[in-house]
Amino acid sequence: MEYSPLRAQHPYVLSASPVRRKLALFGIMLVLWVYVLYSCVGSCATVPSLRADRQRPEHAGLRSGIESRLVPRARGWEDYEQTGVGVFSRDLNNVNSDEGTNDRTFPRDGNDAETETERRRGGDAGGDTGGQTGGERRSPVHSGGLSTFSNGSGIKRLPQAIIVGVKKGGTRALLEFLRVHPDVRAAGAEPHFFDRFYDNGLDWYRDLMPKTLEGQITMEKTPSYFVTREAPARIYSMSRSTKLIVVVRDPVTRAISDYTQTLSKKPDIPSFESLTFKNRTTGLIDTSWSAIQIGIYAKHLDNWLQFFPMRQILFVSGERLISDPAGELGRVQDFLGLKRIITDKHFYFNQTKGFPCLKKAEGSSKPHCLGKTKGRTHPNIHPEVVQRLRDFYRPFNMKFYQMTGHNFGWD
Numbered sequence: 001m002e003y004s005p006l007r008a009q010h011p012y013v014l015s016a017s018p019v020r021r022k023l024a025l026f027g028i029m030l031v032l033w034v035y036v037l038y039s040c041v042g043s044c045a046t047v048p049s050l051r052a053d054r055q056r057p058e059h060a061g062l063r064s065g066i067e068s069r070l071v072p073r074a075r076g077w078e079d080y081e082q083t084g085v086g087v088f089s090r091d092l093n094n095v096n097s098d099e100g101t102n103d104r105t106f107p108r109d110g111n112d113a114e115t116e117t118e119r120r121r122g123g124d125a126g127g128d129t130g131g132q133t134g135g136e137r138r139s140p141v142h143s144g145g146l147s148t149f150s151n152g153s154g155i156k157r158l159p160q161a162i163i164v165g166v167k168k169g170g171t172r173a174l175l176e177f178l179r180v181h182p183d184v185r186a187a188g189a190e191p192h193f194f195d196r197f198y199d200n201g202l203d204w205y206r207d208l209m210p211k212t213l214e215g216q217i218t219m220e221k222t223p224s225y226f227v228t229r230e231a232p233a234r235i236y237s238m239s240r241s242t243k244l245i246v247v248v249r250d251p252v253t254r255a256i257s258d259y260t261q262t263l264s265k266k267p268d269i270p271s272f273e274s275l276t277f278k279n280r281t282t283g284l285i286d287t288s289w290s291a292i293q294i295g296i297y298a299k300h301l302d303n304w305l306q307f308f309p310m311r312q313i314l315f316v317s318g319e320r321l322i323s324d325p326a327g328e329l330g331r332v333q334d335f336l337g338l339k340r341i342i343t344d345k346h347f348y349f350n351q352t353k354g355f356p357c358l359k360k361a362e363g364s365s366k367p368h369c370l371g372k373t374k375g376r377t378h379p380n381i382h383p384e385v386v387q388r389l390r391d392f393y394r395p396f397n398m399k400f401y402q403m404t405g406h407n408f409g410w411d
């Protein structure tokens with residue numbers, strides 16, 4: 001008789017005993033269980049590890065230093081100034097024009113513009129607050145009041161350090177440079193929580209922050225806080241141990257820079273000179289003009305000192321941030337209790353831009369300069385007007401040097 005494999009198998013299958021069938025079923029179930037168990041271990045692994053870190057703070061810094069390199073961060077937000085579109089879209093026209101720049105360009109690696117899609121992708125950017133009314137945003141999940149969402153890449157925390165000022169001081173440069181540090185994570189867009197969106201509440205604010213691991217510092221920058229009367233009390237009530245950083249710059253150049261920004265958006269505004277003086281003949285300065293008002297640093301600082309001791313405020317020289325970025329970054333890292341990781345080797349001077357740039361942007365291997373709205377050419381201001389302004393600011397500068405114990409050399 002001819003051998004037929006078909007015939008040889010069928011009788012075997014049909015005649016399989018119930019015991020064998022049960023064994024086969026058991027085998028399949030076993031395989032399924034192993035598979036389910038394996039999947040669960042993979043997806044739940046991060047939760048216990050975060051808990052373990054909290055119990056072992058001495059290891060936190062080391063671990064976060066390593067892990068933070070694995071966590072994707074948003075890159076380059078410099079042109080979201082004080083308006084910022086982050087993960088969520090917003091109506092740019094709702095933004096106060098004297099502070100924000102509606103220039104959405106983002107010259108990545110020193111040249112072209114970032115698209116809206118790229119901005120939305122900026123994961124940890126935290127989003128901007130201006131276009132997000134409370135109702136538009138998903139509400140955060142609460143977990144014991146300290147943090148919201150918890151997953152593999154950390155949890156959202158309120159900032160422990162804030163760059164509170166000053167507008168046009170060099171705040172974007174400082175934040176961009178700082179985020180190179182593996183233990184710093186920052187909201188990309190300016191949240192404007194303590195001046196414009198305070199009523200949205202702390203949970204709303206926290207939800208704008210990037211996720212951090214234990215040992216990492218959460219930061220944000222909103223330069224208008226420095227001149228916001230309510231900001232110190234509000235920050236104090238969030239946490240009295242918040243570290244504050246103020247980037248200050250010669251108030252005369254700062255005022256011109258401020259004016260340049262406004263002019264770029266509203267080319268029809270009056271001349272710098274006519275806005276500066278209440279009366280051109282008497283030379284009386286119009287201190288109600290925000291471009292002038294912001295530069296009276298001593299006055300604004302007084303307000304902060306009602307709530308925070310001087311040791312909790314670091315003043316960064318906007319000028320030195322350009323001439324010696326590594327030096328200023330060294331001071332900032334010390335102040336934040338960070339290891340000095342950002343050094344000279346991170347910067348190069350870009351001749352075309354006329355400013356220091358990063359050799360490697362965070363999360364990229366390419367050089368990175370700040371965008372077109374940073375380092376604009378200022379209009380020529382009559383030397384007499386500049387001199388008049390210098391005279392006006394001198395006593396305030398002196399007072400500021402005295403208060404901070406540091407001569408910034410503006411006079």
Ligand SMILES: Nc1ncnc2c1ncn2[C@@H]1O[C@H](COP(=O)(O)OS(=O)(=O)O)[C@@H](OP(=O)(O)O)[C@H]1O
Binds near residue numbers: 168258322
């Ligand atoms: N590395 C580097 N690259 C480019 N620009 C730099 C840098 N460091 C400091 N600056 C100065 O930053 C000024 C803008 O300050 P801010 O970022 O604080 O402006 S803003 O208030 O957020 O709009 C900006 O002011 P302008 O020169 O008037 O445009 C720059 O002088």
